[in-house]
Amino acid sequence: xxxxxxxxPLIGLSIAACTDGTVLHSYKPxxxxxxxxxxxxxxxxxxxxxxxxxTLLIGLRTTSNIGMQDVVLAVEQIGETASLCRCDTxxxxxxDAEGNALSKxxxxxxxxxxxxxxxxxxxxxxxxxxxxxxxxxxxxxxxxVGIRISRN
Numbered sequence: 001x002x003x004x005x006x007x008x009p010l011i012g013l014s015i016a017a018c019t020d021g022t023v024l025h026s027y028k029p030x031x032x033x034x035x036x037x038x039x040x041x042x043x044x045x046x047x048x049x050x051x052x053x054x055t056l057l058i059g060l061r062t063t064s065n066i067g068m069q070d071v072v073l074a075v076e077q078i079g080e081t082a083s084l085c086r087c088d089t090x091x092x093x094x095x096d097a098e099g100n101a102l103s104k105x106x107x108x109x110x111x112x113x114x115x116x117x118x119x120x121x122x123x124x125x126x127x128x129x130x131x132x133x134x135x136x137x138x139x140x141x142x143x144x145v146g147i148r149i150s151r152n
Contacts, residue, residue, distance in 0.1 A: 020150070023052060027059065027146030034138035040131045041145045047125040052151055055115040058130060059146035062094065062101075062109045066141035069095050072133040075116060080125045088116050089133065108143070118149055 028041050058075060070093045077086040090113050095101055103109040120126055128147050132139055 021054070021152075023048075023054065023149040023151060025146070025148045027061065027144045029144050030142055034140045035132055035142055036138045037132060037134070037136075040129050043128045043130075043147050045120065045126045045128065045149065048120055048122055051122050052118065052120045052149070054118050054149060054151040056118040056128065057115060057148045057150075058090065058092075058113040059144075059148065060092065060094075060111045060142055061144040061146075062111070063141045063143060064101065064105070064107055064109065066094050066101070066109070068134075068139070068141070069093065069097070069099075071139065071142070073113075074129075074131050074133050076129040077118065078127050078129060079120075085119075085126065086117070090114075090116075112148070 024043070024045055026043055028043070030041070031039070056075070056077070058073060060071070070091055073090045073092060075088045075090060079085045092111065092113055093102055094109075094111065101109045103111050130145055130147075
């Protein structure tokens with residue numbers, strides 16, 4: 001009986017830990033020869049069963065020698081009727097003034113942006129489009145771009 005009294009709360013905690021509110025978490029690779037200014041990375045958010053009022057995080061995975069202090073991204077949230085719901089411009093710091101990475105890692109570094117508000121109504125779907133706004137036409141050193149949508 002005592003074993004059951006301890007086991008049930010532990011099972012409940014483990015289930016709660018697994019349900020962190022993540023709706024979608026996905027990464028897409030970028031071309032090895034660089035991310036061209038005209039290359040837009042698109043993520044489809046499937047039709048939802050409930051309203052989602054949450055946050056969107058953009059993730060970047062980079063090589064250890066990224067060669068730039070920061071990157072500027074355009075993040076567009078587009079509804080299923082192709083109406084633009086939201087567009088954000090994000091300055092994404094990657095290194096400090098001395099060129100040291102602001103993340104942990106050896107050969108690959110992972111970064112996540114600040115929280116961006118994300119809203120979608122029940123029964124709707126949308127997509128998230130990301131492209132860079134850097135002066136260089138092609139930027140090197142970013143290997144993957146991802147998104148994570150979480151409920152508040």
